[in-house]
Amino acid sequence: MGAARDVSLEVNGRAVVLRLDPDAPLLMVLRNDLELNGPKYGCGLGECGACTVLLDGRAVRSCVLPLSRAEGRRVVTLEGLGTVEAPHPVQAAFIAEQGAQCGYCLNGMIMTTVALLARRPDPSEAEIRDALAHNLCRCGTHLEILASVRRAVAERAA
Numbered sequence: 001m002g003a004a005r006d007v008s009l010e011v012n013g014r015a016v017v018l019r020l021d022p023d024a025p026l027l028m029v030l031r032n033d034l035e036l037n038g039p040k041y042g043c044g045l046g047e048c049g050a051c052t053v054l055l056d057g058r059a060v061r062s063c064v065l066p067l068s069r070a071e072g073r074r075v076v077t078l079e080g081l082g083t084v085e086a087p088h089p090v091q092a093a094f095i096a097e098q099g100a101q102c103g104y105c106l107n108g109m110i111m112t113t114v115a116l117l118a119r120r121p122d123p124s125e126a127e128i129r130d131a132l133a134h135n136l137c138r139c140g141t142h143l144e145i146l147a148s149v150r151r152a153v154a155e156r157a158a
Contacts, residue, residue: 009070011036012080022068027051029067030077038078038107042136049108049135053077059115078107081114090114090152099148101139108135113149121156128153 008017011034018033030036030053039062042050046061053062054076055069082088087095090113100106109132116123116131123131128149137145 007067007071009067009072010074012076018067020067022066022071024067025063026053026065026067026070026075027062030062030075036077036079039111040104040107042104042108047134047136048105049112050104052108052111052135054111054115057115057118059112076111078110081110088114089155090117090148093152093155094145094148097144097148097151099141099144101141101144105135105137105139109137109145109148113152116149117152117156122153125150 002021002023004019004021006017006019007022008015010016011030016034018029020029020033027039027041030039031041039053040050041063042048044063046064049061051061051063052059055065056073082091090110094100094106094110099109112131112135116128120127128146132145132149
């Protein structure tokens, strides 16, 4: 690891300056330094999707992304999408369709869906499945997750 230095970025609409090692994984910074618990530590290898955040609107795996790669950019975590009182439409769709069981994969599923709908407002079933294919769910709520995404698409179109 390198020496600490000031790193500036925007997190959930707020300008942040952190004096940290720029090689630190973004996930650890978000969870430990900024106390954001939406992104989860899953595999630590960028394979499971539990740590997914939006970086300038693209879904990225924060466990393998060094803080320096987020410098000067916009990071959005699950907490930055909506609130309990006013959830983001994708969050609302997941709630309505009961798209979570244990909830561990939920962060990655929701963040990946938000990024998908930003670039493809009306994705096909194959595009939805392809986008979510690398987000692992161990509880078996795949059908509810797919229904949640379809609901978000339908409500967006309405």
